[in-house]
Amino acid sequence: MTNSEEVVVEPELADEEALEEGEARAEILQIQIPEALAGERLDKALARCAPALSRTAIQRLLALQAVWQQAAAQSADATAWQAVRSDKEKVKAGQWFALHIPAPVPMALQAEEIPLAILYEDKDLLVVNKPAGMTVHPGAGPDGWRGTLVNALLFHCRDSLSGIGGVERPGIVHRLDKETSGLLVVAKNDGAHHHLSAQFAVHSSERQYLAIVKGVPEVTGTVVAPIGRHPKERQKMAVVANGRAAVTHFRRLESWGGCALLACRLETGRTHQIRVHLAHRGFPLLGDPLYSRPFTPPQRWPQAEREIVAAFARQALHAARLGFTHPKSGERLQFQVEPPEDFQQLLQALRTVS
Template sequence: MPEHINYYNPIGLKTEQQIELIVPPEMAGLRLDQALAELCPEYSRSRLKSWVNSGNILIDNKTLRPRDKVNGGEAVIITPIADTSLNIKAEPIALNIVYEDESMLVVNKPAGLVVHPAAGNWDGTLQNALLHHDPALEGLPRAGLVHRIDKETSGLLMVARTLTAHKLLVDQLQARAFEREYLTVVRGYMTAGGTVDAPLARHPTDRKKYAVREGGKEAITHYRVAQRFAKHTLLKVNLETGRTHQIRVHMSHINHAIVGDQVYGGRFKPLANASELLSDTLRGFKRQALHAARLGVVHPVTGEPISWECEMPADMAHLVEVLAKETPVK
C-alpha cells in the first residue's frame, strides 16, 4: 500500500459525517475505486463503491464512476452512511472506560467478551456495548474500534468517536506508531528476551487457526523477561505488527506456548511433583494468559503523546502469584 499518511488532509470537516482528503500524485492512473480502497482501508471496497454510485463521494465537487481514473491531486469528500445491514443493536453492557474525551475513548476489555459481532456472536459484544454508550458511533466503521484483541485476551482497546479521529488513529496503526505492550505467562524457563520475526498465514488445514508460513504476512514480536519461575516465565511483549493471533502463534513457534492457550498450546501437561494448588491453578486456567497492559498513541486532536496502563485481571494475577510461591527460581 502506498504511503498516504501525509496526504490525509482534515481541512476543517464540515460535520462529523465527512472525511476530506487529497489523492496523492503516485496514485495517478488508478481507478477511483482502487484509489479509495487504498486511501480508506477501514472501509470495504464494496461499500466505497456504493457510496461513489450514490453520490456520497465527491471528487473535486463532482460525481464520478468507480471505474474513472484519477490524476492525483484531486480533493475527495466522503460522506459515509451508517451500515445497518447487520442490524447490530445497542445493548446495556457494562464498560470499564479508562479514558474518554470528545474524540476517543479507551476501554479495558475483560476476558470472555467478544469485540465484534460475527457468526455465533451477534450480540453481547463490545461493539454492542459501545453503541449503547454512544449511539453516534453507529456512523463509524465497527463503532469506532481501531483494533481488536481476541475474546479470551483481556486489556486495553482504542475507540475513535469521530471520523477524523478514526482516520488519524488508523494511520498511526498502519504506520506502526501504536505502542502496544502485553503481559503473558508462557511455558518454560526463558533466560533472556528476543524477537520473533516469522510470517503468518492461515493454517493449511485448520482455517480457524494461523501458522508461521513462508509467504505469509510479515509479523514481528519483541519480548523481554519480566519474571522467571522454575517452569514458566512472565513476559512483556511488544508488537511491531498486529496480525491475528500473532503473540499466541509466535510463542508457540519458539516452544514457549502461552499458559491456558487451548488452540496453540496443545493438551495440558501436568508438572511433575507439583503441589495440589499449582496443579489445580494451571489446570483451571482455561484461557490464554495474555493481557494488553499498555497502549500509547499520539492524540488525534492535540498531537501530544498519550498512554494508558492497566493491571492484570484477578485470574492472571492469581496465576502469577501461585507460580511465584510454588515454583520460585532457586
C-alpha cells in the same frame, strides 16, 4: 465407505482477510464423488459428502445456482466449471462439485447496556479495558451478535462512533481476541479513526502485552516471521512463507516452575500474532486452546496451586500498555492496566511453586 473411497472435501474461504474466530465468512466447498455414491441423486450424494449441510440446504444452493460442476472430472484444478440446475442429476465417481456457501446475512446490531471499564474518554475517542471472554465485534450465528464490545459501545456512545469499520465494527480501530483482556482505543468519529489507524499502520503506537508461557526463553528476543492462515486448520494462523510480515519483541520478566512471564511488544498487528510467534519459538501461551497443549502441573506442587494452574482455560495474555498520539491535540497518551483477577491468581500460584 472404505479408506480408498474417502470423500475429498476441500474448503476454501472466499474472504482470506476474515480474521476473528467465529467471524462470518463465505466458503467454497469442493467435493469429489467417491465410488460408493456413484449413481445417487446429486442432492442426496452431496448431503452425504457434506454432513454439515442438510439435503434441504443443498437443494436451496442448487436453486440459487450456487452448486457448480467441473467439466473435467480428473482434476480439481481445471477451470471449466458450470452451474448445476437439477437436483435429480445422477452423479458419477470422480466428479468434482463446488458449493458456494454464502456468509450469513448480517443481523441488525442492537445497543446493549453492558458495563464498560473506561479509562479515558473525550469527544474523539475512548480507551477501554476489555474483559476476557468478550468478543470485540459481532461474528457468525445469532448469538455472535449479542454481548460484544460493539453492542456495549452502541449503548454508551449512541451515535458517536466512527463508521469507517462498517455497520459491524463501528469505532473499532484494532482488536483483541475474545479471551485476551486489556486495553483498546475506540474512535468516535472518522477523523479520529483515520489518524489512529495511521499510527497503527506506521507502528508509532505502543502496544505491550503480558504473556505467561510454557518454557523459559532467553532474556530478550525478537521473532520475525510472516503470518498467514494455517493451510489445513482454517480457524488457526501459522508462520507461513507467503504470510504477511510480522515482528514481535519480547523480554523475560520472571520465570518459575518451567514457565515464564514475558512482556511482548508488537511492531505489527497480525491475527493471533503473539500466540503464533511464541508457539513458533517453542514457548506457547499457557492455557491457549489453539496453539498449546494442556499444561499438567508436576505432582510435587501443592494441591491448591496445581488446581489454579490446571483450571486456567484461556490464553494467558493481557494487553497491559497502550500508547498513541491524540488525533486532535497531538498529546501523547499512555495507559496501563493491571491484569484481571484470574491472570493474577495464576501468577501468584506460579510464584508460590518457584
